[in-house]
Amino acid sequence: MPIVVQRPRLTIAEKCYFPAIMKGLRITLGHAIRILLRKKKVTMQYPEAKWDDHLPEHYRGAPALVTDEHDRERCVSCQLCEFICPPRAITIIPEEIPAGDEWQKVEKRPKIFDIDMIRCIYCGMCEEVCPEQAIFLRKDYAITGVSREEMVHDKKKLYEIGGRREGLVNKWNELK
Amino acid sequence: MVASKDSGENLVSVQVDDHWISVPRGTRMIEACKQAAAEVPHYCYHPKLTSPGNCRMCLVEMGMPPRPSPGEEPELDADGHAKINWMPRPVIACANTVVDGMGIRTQSLLAKECRQGVMEFLLINHPLDCPICDQAGECTLQEYSVEHGNGQSRFLESKVKKPKNVEIGPRIRLDDERCVLCSRCVRFSKEVVDDDVFGFVDRGSHSVLTVHPDRKLENNYSLNTVDICPVGALTSNDFRFKMRVWFMRETKSLCTGCARGCNTVVGSREGKIYRQSPRENNDVNSAWMCDTGRMEYHQLENPARLTEPMIKRGKKHRTVDWPEAICRAARDLTKFKGEQLAIIASGRMTNEELYLTRTLAESLQPGVVDIVKREGEGDDYLSHCDKNPNVNGARKVLKIRSPGSKLKSIRKRIVEDKIKALLVIGEDLIDCGFTEGELSSLQCLVSSHIIANPTAKMSHVVLPGAGYAEKRGSMINATGRLQRLNKAIDPPGQSREDWEILHELNRAVDGCDGVTELADVFTQMASTLSIFKGLSLSRIGDLGVDVMDTGETVPLLEREARRVSEGLIVG
Ligand code: SF4
Ligand code: SF4
Ligand code: SF4
Ligand code: SF4
Numbered sequence: 001m002p003i004v005v006q007r008p009r010l011t012i013a014e015k016c017y018f019p020a021i022m023k024g025l026r027i028t029l030g031h032a033i034r035i036l037l038r039k040k041k042v043t044m045q046y047p048e049a050k051w052d053d054h055l056p057e058h059y060r061g062a063p064a065l066v067t068d069e070h071d072r073e074r075c076v077s078c079q080l081c082e083f084i085c086p087p088r089a090i091t092i093i094p095e096e097i098p099a100g101d102e103w104q105k106v107e108k109r110p111k112i113f114d115i116d117m118i119r120c121i122y123c124g125m126c127e128e129v130c131p132e133q134a135i136f137l138r139k140d141y142a143i144t145g146v147s148r149e150e151m152v153h154d155k156k157k158l159y160e161i162g163g164r165r166e167g168l169v170n171k172w173n174e175l176k
Numbered sequence: 177m178v179a180s181k182d183s184g185e186n187l188v189s190v191q192v193d194d195h196w197i198s199v200p201r202g203t204r205m206i207e208a209c210k211q212a213a214a215e216v217p218h219y220c221y222h223p224k225l226t227s228p229g230n231c232r233m234c235l236v237e238m239g240m241p242p243r244p245s246p247g248e249e250p251e252l253d254a255d256g257h258a259k260i261n262w263m264p265r266p267v268i269a270c271a272n273t274v275v276d277g278m279g280i281r282t283q284s285l286l287a288k289e290c291r292q293g294v295m296e297f298l299l300i301n302h303p304l305d306c307p308i309c310d311q312a313g314e315c316t317l318q319e320y321s322v323e324h325g326n327g328q329s330r331f332l333e334s335k336v337k338k339p340k341n342v343e344i345g346p347r348i349r350l351d352d353e354r355c356v357l358c359s360r361c362v363r364f365s366k367e368v369v370d371d372d373v374f375g376f377v378d379r380g381s382h383s384v385l386t387v388h389p390d391r392k393l394e395n396n397y398s399l400n401t402v403d404i405c406p407v408g409a410l411t412s413n414d415f416r417f418k419m420r421v422w423f424m425r426e427t428k429s430l431c432t433g434c435a436r437g438c439n440t441v442v443g444s445r446e447g448k449i450y451r452q453s454p455r456e457n458n459d460v461n462s463a464w465m466c467d468t469g470r471m472e473y474h475q476l477e478n479p480a481r482l483t484e485p486m487i488k489r490g491k492k493h494r495t496v497d498w499p500e501a502i503c504r505a506a507r508d509l510t511k512f513k514g515e516q517l518a519i520i521a522s523g524r525m526t527n528e529e530l531y532l533t534r535t536l537a538e539s540l541q542p543g544v545v546d547i548v549k550r551e552g553e554g555d556d557y558l559s560h561c562d563k564n565p566n567v568n569g570a571r572k573v574l575k576i577r578s579p580g581s582k583l584k585s586i587r588k589r590i591v592e593d594k595i596k597a598l599l600v601i602g603e604d605l606i607d608c609g610f611t612e613g614e615l616s617s618l619q620c621l622v623s624s625h626i627i628a629n630p631t632a633k634m635s636h637v638v639l640p641g642a643g644y645a646e647k648r649g650s651m652i653n654a655t656g657r658l659q660r661l662n663k664a665i666d667p668p669g670q671s672r673e674d675w676e677i678l679h680e681l682n683r684a685v686d687g688c689d690g691v692t693e694l695a696d697v698f699t700q701m702a703s704t705l706s707i708f709k710g711l712s713l714s715r716i717g718d719l720g721v722d723v724m725d726t727g728e729t730v731p732l733l734e735r736e737a738r739r740v741s742e743g744l745i746v747g
C-alpha cells in the first residue's frame with residue numbers, strides 16, 4: 001500500500017533560505033570566537049590524538065583472528081567466512097595439523113589466511129558466521145598501506161591485531 | 177524401472193501420502209515413495225546394496241486394505257480403492273515391498289516423530305566436527321538434522337569417545353565418532369568388490385566400525401566407500417582438507433584411465449580440480465569407479481606441463497605464438513609426400529580429434545597412420561586391460577584395424593630413410609620403443625603433448641594440448657557406448673584444446689574452413705561416418721548411447737543384474 005507523504009508548507013522566510021544561512025554562519029562564528037578565546041576545543045590533532053576511547057562497544061573495525069587461553073589458534077579453517085564474505089575479501093588455504101603437534105586432535109588449521117583490506121567492507125558477517133569464535137571485528141580502523149600487497153593482512157598480522165580471547169568455545173577441551 | 181514395460185498384471189496400486197500411484201509388483205516402499213515424489217530420508221539403504229534395515233531412518237506409517245470375510249464386499253473410498261486400515265506401529269520403507277492397495281504415509285505425525293527420535297539418538301554421541309569435517313555441505317546427517325531434527329540436544333552426559341583419524345588403508349581415513357553405523361561400507365566391500373575387510377565390534381553406544389586387524393582397506397575400489405558413506409566417517413586422504421564442497425563446480429564427464437569410460441563428476445574451483453567421483457550409469461559403471469582412475473586428474477597438475485607452442489632453432493626450443501607454430505608445422509609437413517610421411521595418433525584422443533586427424537591425413541596423404549597400443553592390467557570389476565579410452569573410436573574414425581601394428585615398420589622405414597617426416601599426437605614415442613637416434617634422423621618431427629617428454633624435446637614443432645578434463649569431445653568405450661567428455665577447467669597458459677590445434681592445422685594445409693565449434697566437427701563426422709548417423713554432440717546426452725556391438729560385457733554389471741533378479745538389491 002502506498003504511503004502518501006504530504007509536502008510541508010513552507011513560509012516565505014523558509015522558501016528564500018536566507019534566515020537558515022544566517023543561522024549557520026552564527027554557529028560557525030560562535031565556535032571561532034570561543035576557540036580564539038581558548039574557551040573550547042572542537043578539533044583534534046589526528047593522528048597524534050585519537051577518538052578511540054569514545055568508540056562504541058559495537059564498533060566494527062578491521063576483522064582479525066584470535067587465539068584461545070592456551071594460545072591455540074581458534075580458527076580451524078572451515079572456510080565459512082570465506083564463503084559468506086560479500087566482497088570475497090578472505091582467502092584461506094587449509095592444512096592438516098601434523099602428528100605430534102600439541103593440538104593434533106583439532107586436525108585442521110589454516111596454512112594461509114589472507115584478508116584483503118581493500119575489499120573488506122567491515123560488515124562483520126565473518127564474525128557472525130564463525131562456528132569457532134575465531135574471527136572478530138576489532139576497533140582498528142586506520143588501515144593504510146602504499147601498495148595493494150601491503151593492504152592484504154596475512155595470518156601473522158591478523159593474530160597480531162586480534163590477540164587472545166578466553167572462554168567462548170570449549171569443545172576442544174580434555175574430553176574431546 | 178519403467179512402469180509401462182510391465183503388463184497391467186504386474187502393476188499394483190499404492191497410496192502414497194493420499195495419492196494413488198501404480199508401481200511394479202515387488203517395488204520397495206522407499207522406491208515407490210520416490211516415484212510419488214515423497215523422498216523418504218534414509219542412511220543404510222542404497223539401491224546397489226542389500227538392505228539390512230539397520231538405521232531406522234526410513235520409518236513410515238503403513239496401512240493395508242482389510243481382508244473381508246467370505247461373501248463380504250470391502251468398503252470402497254471415493255476413488256474405488258478399498259479403505260485402508262492404518263497400522264499403529266511404523267515400518268521401514270527400505271526393506272519392505274509394496275502390495276496392492278497398500279497405503280504409505282511419509283508425513284504423518286507418527287512418521288515425523290519417528291524421524292525426530294532417530295535423529296536424536298544418532299546425534300547423542302555425534303561430535304561437533306562439522307567445521308573440520310570434509311563431508312560438511314553434503315552430509316545427510318546435517319541435512320536431516322536441519323529437516324527432521326530437534327535443533328537442540330537434551331543429552332547432558334559425556335559423549336562416548338571413539339577412535340578418530342585412523343588410517344585404515346593407503347587412501348582412506350576413518351573417524352568412528354562420526355560413523356552412524358549404517359554398514360554401507362561393509363556391504364559395498366563384501367558384496368561388490370569381494371573384499372570383506374570391514375566389521376562392527378563392541379555393543380550399544382560403544383559399537384565401532386573397524387577393519388580386520390591384519391588387513392587394510394586397500395582394494396582398487398576403496399574410495400567408493402567414501403562416496404557412499406552418508407557422513408564424514410570415511411574421508412579420502414587425497415581430498416582431505418583441500419576444499420570445502422560448496423565451493424566446487426561439478427562437471428559431468430568421463431574417466432579416461434581405461435576403455436571402460438566410467439562416468440564421473442569432476443569437482444573444480446577456479447581452474448583447479450580437487451576431486452573426481454563416479455556418476456551413476458547403469459550401462460557402464462553402475463555407481464562406482466576404480467581408485468586409479470580417480471587419481472588420474474593429478475597428471476594435469478604435472479609441473480612439466482607444456483604451456484606454450486615451441487619451435488626448435490638449432491638445439492634449443494623457443495616459444496612462439498600459435499599462428500607461427502601452426503604455419504611452420506603445416507609448411508614443414510606439406511614438404512613431404514606420401515611414403516615420406518607418417519602420422520602416429522593416440523587412442524586417448526576424442527572422436528572429433530581423430531576425425532580432424534583423418535581429414536588432415538586426407539590432405540597430407542601419409543604412407544601410414546597408426547595409434548599406440550596401451551595394454552595394462554584389468555580386473556574382474558570395472559578396470560579394463562586396454563588403457564586407451566577410445567580405441568573403438570580410433571578403429572571407426574581413423575580406420576585403424578589393429579592398433580600399434582604398424583609402429584615397427586614405421587621405425588624400420590625411418591632407419592631406411594624412407595620416412596622423413598612424422599606427426600605425433602599425444603604420444604611419447606621414446607616410451608613406445610623408438611630410439612632417440614631414429615627420431616633425430618627425421619627431417620621433420622611435429623608433435624603435440626600435454627607434458628614435456630623426450631619426444632617433445634626432439635620435435636621441431638611442439639604444440640601444447642589439453643588434458644582430458646580440459647576439453648570436450650566424445651569417445652567410444654569398450655562395450656561400444658558413445659559418451660561425452662566435458663571440460664571442467666581451462667588448459668594452462670597458451671595450451672589449447674586439441675581439436676582446435678588440429679582444426680588450425682587442417683585449415684593451414686587445405687584452406688577449408690567450415691567449422692566454428694566442436695559440435696560442428698561432430699556434425700561433419702556424423703555426415704561422413706555411418707556409425708554416428710543421426711547423432712549430434714548434444715544428442716549423446718549425459719549417459720551416452722550405444723553405437724557398436726563389441727560383444728563385450730562388464731563383469732560387475734552382470735553380477736549386479738543377477739542380484740537384482742534375485743531380489744537382493746534394487747539396482
Ligand atoms: S567484515 Fe565483512 S567484508 Fe570484511 S572480511 Fe569480514 S565478511 Fe568480509
Ligand atoms: S569461519 Fe572461523 S573457523 Fe571458519 S575459517 Fe573463518 S575464522 Fe576460521
Ligand atoms: S559427519 Fe556430518 S554432521 Fe558429522 S561432523 Fe561431519 S559434517 Fe558434521
Ligand atoms: S563408515 Fe560411513 S558407510 Fe561405514 S558404517 Fe559408518 S557411516 Fe556407514
Ligand code: FES
Pocket residue numbers: 217218219220221228229230231232233234235268269270271
Ligand atoms: S534406510 Fe531403512 S532402515 Fe536404514
